Amino acid sequence: MSTTEMPQPVTLPEDPPVSARRAWAAVGIILVGEVMDLLDSLVTTIAGPTITRDMGGSQEFIQWLAAGYTIAMAAGLLIGGRLGDKYGRKNLFLIGLAGFTVTSLVSALATNPETLITARVLQGLLGALMVPQALGIIRSVFPPDKVGMAFGVTGPVMALSGVAGPIVAGWLVDADYFGWSWRMIFAVNVPVGVLALVAGLALLPRSQGRRDLKIDLMGALIAAAGMAALVFSLVQGRELGWPWWVFALMTAGVGALAGFVRHQYHRADKGLPTLVVPSLFKKKAFVSGLFIGILFFSVMMGGALLFSLFFQLGLGMSPLKAGLATIAQAAGMLLGFGFSQALGMARRTMFIGFAAVAAGLLAALGTIAVQDGPVNAWWLSPALAVIGIGAGLAIAPFFDIALSGVDEEETGSASGTLTSAQQVGNALGASVLGTVFFSVLNGRRGEGASAFTAATSTALLVAVALVAGAALCTRWLPERAVRHVEV
Template sequence: MTVTASQETGEAQGYRWRWVALFVILAAEVMDLLDALVTTIAAPTIQRELGGTDSLVQWLGAGYTLAMAVGLITGGRLGDLYGRKRMFLIGAFGFTAASLLCGVAGSPEMLIGARVLQGLFGAVMLPQGLGLIKEMFPPHELGKAFGMFGPVMTISSVGGPVLAGWLVDADFFGTGWRMIFLINLPLGLAAALAGIRFLPEYRLSNATRLDLGGVGLVSLAALLLIYPLIQGRELGWPWWTFASMAASAVVFAVFARYESRRAASGRDPLVVPGLFRKRAFTGGLVAGLAFFSGMMGFGLVFSLYAQMGLGFTPLKAGLAGLPQAIGGVIGFGLAMSGLQEKLGRGLLQIGATVMAAGAAALALTIHFAGLDVTVWQLAPGLGLVGIGMGLTMAPFFDIVLAGVEPHESGSASGTLTAVQQLGGALGSAVLGTLFFNLLADRWGFGDSMEVTVWVEVGLLVLTFALSFLMPRHARPGQDPAH
């Protein structure tokens, strides 16, 4: 077959077009990752300037991740129904507008509401990008395309807290903490406008309808659990906070029953009920909830300890956390060098052990050094925590998804990602409440941080124990989970 010059030109243009579209999607990922991280550094400054109680600090992270968790369950299906490009653009413009609302917020309530909107629009935007990549790239280029996520996410996770601290300290145009949100405006508008020009439109002709009843039930159950955990301490733990948490378990049970009936009637459920009868998958869900709760809660509390207890500026607090971020890059790199395929579940267990050892070293450092502890003394423990985190996260999703059938992997992946976000909200609620409760009981900052770190060690031990329920290795030929 003869290939003409026009065909070669068309193929070259198609190649360039795909990679430009990929960078549009990556820009959206950067916005999400930065906004998941920056408030942990800026929260003390926001509380001091905007007012609000200690719960504001927790809701800044928990409101975003809780909304993201609920929205991600249906975000991908919205793209199937109404077109991936259309929903990506709605998500990108909405996320940018919500960022503007965050930046001009005049009250704690307005800021928290805008953070929830960010999470919801982010949940609409992000799944479309991953779906578009699978549609745009031929099989032999998929690995290279998805491989771009690693460096971008690494740079964002390392630079995000430092960027947040720098923006708060620099106080550009008198904006202070507001700039951590306003910086999304040029990035979001650029991604949305480039998306209009370069993203293709894909839509499934056989897409199933949304399970709005299931969405409502799971949203209510999550809110009934998270709200009293954050607000209960400030309200003196009235009886209704415990009733709300008990009601959450009941609503989750009702949700499971509803999904089973929906599946039995031939309608498409939000979550495939059969997944929860698989020990490997349910064990992975609980392990993920423990792991991500501890990881996100620890990040929030460490930032509070560094700024409120040690007197660090936002920038210095961001720099103090760099050893953990760099350790995460090292751990992830080690995993990708072949250890993941060779060790499988064992790598996850090694990672949890290393992370727990690092947290224990950090707790002992804080105990013996007191409030005179330096950034350099904190670095070894934080570095180990980061290395263990990278080793654990690298194989986690692929190992857990190996415990389900191939036709269940879509629902399982969405559920696992939602649990990851729910874990972030739960960690901010539980570890944040523990930290503030200890301070209210006249514990010192060092002692309060030390106790919180030991709770994180306990959650890592639980993660290690539950890992024995997971498959030993990822399924051969399994598509990587992102």
């Protein structure tokens, strides 16, 4: 999910009350922006092979289509919420929406890989301006007793959008409207975005900002540089032949992220505003949640890319059929969310979910590996359903338990940082699993279908290892979310 609570440690001036009709109109406008962002984080996993064939980009191009967007989103989320506090949530939402619409048009009109990747990075940054404002706007237009109802509407809509994303992408590519093929997955944002922008200008309530609020721009730059260095090294290292400086850059990326943590402590000691509340790094549940978010969501995004590559490049399926082949996983995830209610929002439920995902990945690997001839994609449906069920079980209690023990004044910062970790995981998943897949594939060039089988099987083993790492991190989580009781 892209919706998030970003750090909001200051008390902003109260916004004037609005009518119920206008409040629900605001929810609808916000949902349009949120769904646009969610779909654009998913569509290139299906459309990537078609885009690459059309533009003639390298194999790394497919990875950058997903990773460029999500790494920019992760970096931008650290500061997007604070900018809304400073300049007004309505203003930042509309700026993000307008920019997202324009960069969607640039993506649709791109004629070379460099332009498209640049547009995708800008999309991610502008999405990071738009998305964090949703929470504040909804809270400002509804009375406290109605806020839960508003969020109860947004959750199912976002879930259904996640399910529909790959299918919609496949349909638009295959339908080839106006001869635009893959370009339609971006072009469709333009009329939708323009209508939402006009409606937002007229209907979103004006929000007050705090122009005197200080923002840690240097911290945002350090974090962005660290994440970009890591992703660049993982994606481009293989194409460049893994020279020594790639490993040096990777090490520098890790060092920059460690430096970001130190920078936050340094600013806090001086009484200056921070992007992340430093005390969070002393809480075992929160730090474990960061590692779980990075490891597990890397499997979710990387796995989506992996199966799309196998279905389209290995089995020759059309984008629409490849999207439809993922229905079992999407349906399984919805079931998993339901099962989590019966099992309880507990650490045990998360662990069962991780075990199910690992079992599903191994079942998919077995299904692919034991076949003498080409695999029928639909034979993978049971394994994909198990992966989906496990994902639903693991994700449902994740944020609640990972935020366990976080103090009230730390909640906004903690939830925003966890969501940034999720986006980092998405970017690393596309980078790591994509790199493994193409490395094995190129090493067995000329072997036909068996090369795709070997590449997919190896990448699935890496995915299992990542899930195992996430499961191991649950040992530092409490069994259930700890609630602070006011006395």
